[in-house]
Amino acid sequence: MGYVFGPVPSRRLGQSLGIDPVPLKTCNWNCVYCQLGRSKPLIDHRAEYISTQNIIAQLQNALHFHKPGEIDWITFVGSGETTLHINLGSMLEQVKSMTNIPVAVITNGSLLYLPEVRNDLSLADAVMPSLDAGSAHLYKNINRPHPHLDYEEFIDGLVRFRQQYHGKFWIEVMLIKGLNDTLQALREIANRMQLIKPDEIHLLLPTRPPAESWVKPSEETNVRMAQLILGNNVKVFHSQKGSFGLGGTDSVFQAVIAIITRHPMKESELLEALKHYPQEKIDEVMNALRESGEAQIVERYGERYWSASPSQYAAAVANEEK
Ligand code: SF4
Known part of the structure; x- marks a missing residue:
C-alpha cells in the first residue's frame, strides 16, 4: 500500500503531495x-500504525520522481487523524x-490538549485544525467525537497551541446547511475563534461524498453571513480544480487506489487524470x-464518486456498474 500519494x-x-500516516478511518472523530x-470503531490512542521507516522511504522515492515545481506543499493528511x-x-x-x-499538517486538532502533540506539530510550516462547532452540543452532533474527548479541553488545546506556534495557523470550518450555519x-464559533486567534479562518463546504447522505453544503447567503460574523481573516474555499498525479508508482491502478482511499474522486476527475494513458490502459x-x-x-450531489471500498457511507451504491 502506498502511504505517499498524489500530488492532488x-x-x-x-498541488499537494500527501503523506497518510494512519490506516483508513483511524480516527477519534466520526x-x-x-x-x-x-469511523467504526472510534480510535483514540497514539501508536505507530504504519512503519515510520516505510513512510519516509516512500517519500524519498516520490520526491525523486517529481520534478521541482510539481509539488507546492507536502501535507500530512489522509484517511484518518x-x-x-x-x-x-x-x-x-x-x-x-x-x-x-x-x-503542512491537516488535523482535527482534538489532541492538541496534549503537550507532546503540540510539540510534534510545532515543526510544521502550517497546521490546519478544524473547528466546526462553538458549543459542546454541536461538537457532538457534527464531529461525533470519541467519548473520552471533552469539548472545553479541545478548545483549550487550540488556544495553547496558538500561543506557542509560530507557523501558519489556519482553522477550517466546514459549513453544513442547517447545522452550524x-x-x-x-456567533458561538466566532466567540471561540476570538479566544484562539488563528491567522486565518477557512470556510469550506462539503463537496466530496459525505458519510451521511443528508449533509448538504450551506447556501450562499449563509456563507456570506459566516464571512461577516467570523471577521476579517476569513477566506472561503470552493472545490478545487486541478490535476491528480498518478505517477511515482509501478501500477496506475494502485496509484488510483492510493488517492481514492484518502480523497474520493469524481468519475470525471478520474478520467481526466487517466487521459494521458493509451485507451487500453484506461x-x-x-x-x-x-x-x-x-x-x-x-x-x-448528483455526481458519481470513486472511493475505496472499505469506506462505509450511508446508502452507498457499491460497485454499481457490476
Ligand atoms: S473528517 Fe477527518 S476528523 Fe472527521 S471523521 Fe473524517 S478523518 Fe476523522
Whole structure:
C-alpha cells in the first residue's frame, strides 16, 4: 500500500503531495461530513500504525520522481487523524531535513490538549485544525467525537497551541446547511475563534461524498453571513480544480487506489487524470476498479464518486456498474 500519494489538487495548498500516516478511518472523530465514510470503531490512542521507516522511504522515492515545481506543499493528511501516529514529530523532522518544500499538517486538532502533540506539530510550516462547532452540543452532533474527548479541553488545546506556534495557523470550518450555519451557531464559533486567534479562518463546504447522505453544503447567503460574523481573516474555499498525479508508482491502478482511499474522486476527475494513458490502459484500470473489490461508487450531489471500498457511507451504491 502506498502511504505517499498524489500530488492532488488542494483547495488551500495548490498541488499537494500527501503523506497518510494512519490506516483508513483511524480516527477519534466520526464527522457527519467525512468524505471517507463513517469511523467504526472510534480510535483514540497514539501508536505507530504504519512503519515510520516505510513512510519516509516512500517519500524519498516520490520526491525523486517529481520534478521541482510539481509539488507546492507536502501535507500530512489522509484517511484518518494524523496526530494519532505517535512518531509524527520525528517524521516532520525527517521531512524538513530532506526538502525545502513547505510541510503542512491537516488535523482535527482534538489532541492538541496534549503537550507532546503540540510539540510534534510545532515543526510544521502550517497546521490546519478544524473547528466546526462553538458549543459542546454541536461538537457532538457534527464531529461525533470519541467519548473520552471533552469539548472545553479541545478548545483549550487550540488556544495553547496558538500561543506557542509560530507557523501558519489556519482553522477550517466546514459549513453544513442547517447545522452550524445559523446566526446563533456562527456567533458561538466566532466567540471561540476570538479566544484562539488563528491567522486565518477557512470556510469550506462539503463537496466530496459525505458519510451521511443528508449533509448538504450551506447556501450562499449563509456563507456570506459566516464571512461577516467570523471577521476579517476569513477566506472561503470552493472545490478545487486541478490535476491528480498518478505517477511515482509501478501500477496506475494502485496509484488510483492510493488517492481514492484518502480523497474520493469524481468519475470525471478520474478520467481526466487517466487521459494521458493509451485507451487500453484506461480500460484496464477502469475494469480493475469495477472488478477488484477495492473500489466503490458513491453518489452524492448528483455526481458519481470513486472511493475505496472499505469506506462505509450511508446508502452507498457499491460497485454499481457490476
Ligand atoms: S473528517 Fe477527518 S476528523 Fe472527521 S471523521 Fe473524517 S478523518 Fe476523522
